[in-house]
């Protein structure tokens with residue numbers, strides 16, 4: 001079976017403006033490939049086609065892109081789901097500068113992540129063994145620590161598009177809450193102070209695009225809600 | 237070199253996986269001026285895929301547990317060619333390294349007592365094989381590698397390690413005295429080529445599973461560090477030793493963790509029989525990986541496979557119940573649904589042995605310094621070169637790695653190499669110099685690609701190489717097929733030397749990277765072929781139909797591959813641990 005693919009192309013050394021290129025690729029009948037498999041076949045035809053990829057199983061977060069209008073990971077999106085009217089349309093993640101083809105510059109996204117100080121802070125001297133944590137305390141981290149930093153969420157968020165430098169965005173805030181929720185962390189107060197401005201958290205409009213696209217099924221909106229509550233409670 | 241920038245550091249770590257990040261963290265925290273360079277953003281390294289856990293005697297599941305029992309299992313698992321001084325170091329320092337991970341914030345699963353949760357893995361025992369199955373693998377659900385890698389990256393952010401992300405190390409820079417003075421590296425985003433000069437270069441570039449057509453490894457696992465080191469003329473050790481994991485998802489290659497069997501899952505053949513009972517009456521499905529993989533292949537060869545082509549077996553998990561599956565194995569449920577279209581709570585997962593791990597690599601001392609031989613055949617350290625993680629062969633895994641021992645290897649030896657380099661640099665401040673000619677030599681591959689005008693494509697040649705390895709150097713091996721394989725590799729060598737790079741653009745040119753990676757895949761495959769032919773016995777993962785028995789008289793040894801002479805030699809295994817009596821070779825049964 002032949003599949004029609006329309007893919008965003010931009011090579012800064014050759015192109016003044018980006019364009020959509022139509023390509024055709026043969027895929028085996030009766031086997032549902034992933035979008036990444038389709039890309040690999042396209043690249044065998046045209047080695048200049050550029051995208052990131054690594055684990056090919058949805059855990060490294062390299063191949064986030066806009067597939068048929070929705071952000072997702074190419075390696076775990078089946079072609080059957082991605083085809084819209086018989087066509088596969090691939091664009092880079094929206095809202096970030098494009099380096100080449102489907103590769104975006106993620107510096108802003110990473111900077112927001114670093115801003116929340118995504119590491120454990122605990123001023124007490126560590127014990128000779130692990131710090132104890134009950135299964136219930138540990139459960140608080142489920143749905144938070146699994147983030148793979150693919151940026152599907154933040155680049156689908158209108159608030160992040162408008163203020164990528166000041167609004168931390170769903171991915172960063174999810175990690176902010178991951179450390180606020182960790183019973184081993186002692187820096188909750190400093191963490192909250194650093195977020196207490198009109199932009200870092202409060203630009204979230206609860207549009208929930210982030211939740212709809214997260215390939216790991218995580219819920220940044222809920223985490224943001226928890227942070228808001230913590231901030232408001234402090235304000236009183 | 238005219239026009240080329242030089243960046244200077246005390247130490248550079250090539251690799252941002254678990255091993256590289258642990259080394260970089262130790263170095264940065266010790267005040268050594270360090271850069272960590274990685275061809276992908278660090279959290280996209282292959283360590284992120286590790287599922288089951290990190291094996292270590294922290295005595296949480298069993299308060300009596302003892303690192304010496306872990307050592308015994310590891311020595312036995314290695315089929316007695318793991319170096320006992322290194323294994324002793326890993327197993328005894330391990331608990332400290334694991335607690336450090338907890339202190340950095342790794343979200344381990346927990347027991348009722350609040351301690352780190354441990355699950356049973358293959359090849360684990362209590363009391364030196366006498367006390368039954370142990371549960372020694374520390375886990376964060378079935379996402380331990382992800383949790384470990386992100387935690388280490390975060391700790392490095394905290395310590396302000398310098399990162400050169402999406403930079404590709406092309407080749408080592410070596411001088412006339414065979415000292416390594418740094419690497420030549422390419423900034424993928426801009427295409428700029430830079431000489432990164434350092435007193436110490438650490439290769440932590442991970443494995444090379446992509447030499448096989450079917451592998452659990454990430455697409456980026458192309459053995460770059462081993463390739464660079466071989467091209468620089470340094471030897472590689474035990475390259476015939478490749479682990480085939482019993483449970484790669486049939487058709488996709490994606491792994492489901494041994495932890496599935498640790499949690500109580502088991503394998504059945506096409507007739508529904510729990511066949512491991514016949515091959516390993518005691519450990520059954522938790523026998524060592526080499527044993528289980530061979531048993532599966534035998535079942536398939538004897539016509540008892542599952543599916544229309546009887547070419548795989550089934551992993552049964554449904555009896556564990558939905559609750560255990562979602563709590564302990566959530567990632568496995570996700571992968572099975574995506575890649576095998578089955579829900580493990582209802583149906584078994586189709587699986588086949590799949591290339592998983594490179595036990596061989598760059599031989600190093602326990603401190604992580606790379607080794608070479610002097611003219612008299614004596615082992616000496618390579619000045620300026622270090623290695624850790626899957627790229628290195630220290631050797632703690634010998635002929636067969638136990639599950640969960642790789643993550644431990646990464647953090648223990650990543651840490652050790654950092655400590656060692658700190659001490660070395662404090663003693664000697666003389667910097668190593670390379671001439672313009674030395675640097676130009678490291679440019680050779682880039683120049684060659686730049687000049688190509690025609691030739692075969694990278695994708696085609698890579699495909700062919702992977703098929704040769706799959707056919708001739710798989711789970712079972714024999715001389716005739718291997719010789720044929722080697723012949724094919726020889727002809728591929730010529731063709732790869734003339735591969736065509738059509739796209740010469742600079743910015744984010746992944747075609748150029750893939751062409752460079754192809755050379756490394758080839759170096760690793762070639763070394764594997766020579767070493768596999770030379771080892772005329774069966775040991776651990778190296779199973780030969782023509783030499784079915786272990787031969788301790790001639791082969792209780794490491795193999796060494798010398799790239800310049802294309803020759804294989806031997807090296808003694810270390811049997812002299814410091815704190816315990818050594819474990820002598822025994823017949824290995826499970």
Ligand SMILES: Cc1cc2nc3c(=O)[nH]c(=O)nc-3n(C[C@H](O)[C@H](O)[C@H](O)COP(=O)(O)OP(=O)(O)OC[C@H]3O[C@@H](n4cnc5c(N)ncnc54)[C@H](O)[C@@H]3O)c2cc1C
Pocket residue numbers: 250251252253254255256273274275276278281282283284285286287288289290291380381403404405406440441442443452453454457460461491493592593624625626627639640641642643644646
């Ligand atoms: C699916 C799967 C599951 C596993 N599960 C477990 C488990 O449960 N427990 C366990 O102990 N082990 C497990 N393993 C094995 C273990 O994950 C690996 O052996 C280990 O993660 C390797 O780590 P590393 O740091 O050596 O290399 P990697 O994590 O592979 O990192 C290599 C690094 O080197 C960089 N690099 C490579 N080449 C270059 C270059 N030319 N220039 C610049 N940078 C470069 C890469 O960007 C990357 O950052 C598993 C393996 C697989 C495949």
Ligand code: SF4
Pocket residue numbers: 156157158159160169170203204205206207208209210211220221224
């Ligand atoms: S819920 Fe908030 S963070 Fe998520 S997409 Fe909407 S505005 Fe963005």
Ligand code: SF4
Pocket residue numbers: 146147148149150151152153154170171174213214215216217218220
């Ligand atoms: S929250 Fe989900 S979508 Fe957002 S970066 Fe993390 S994994 Fe990706």
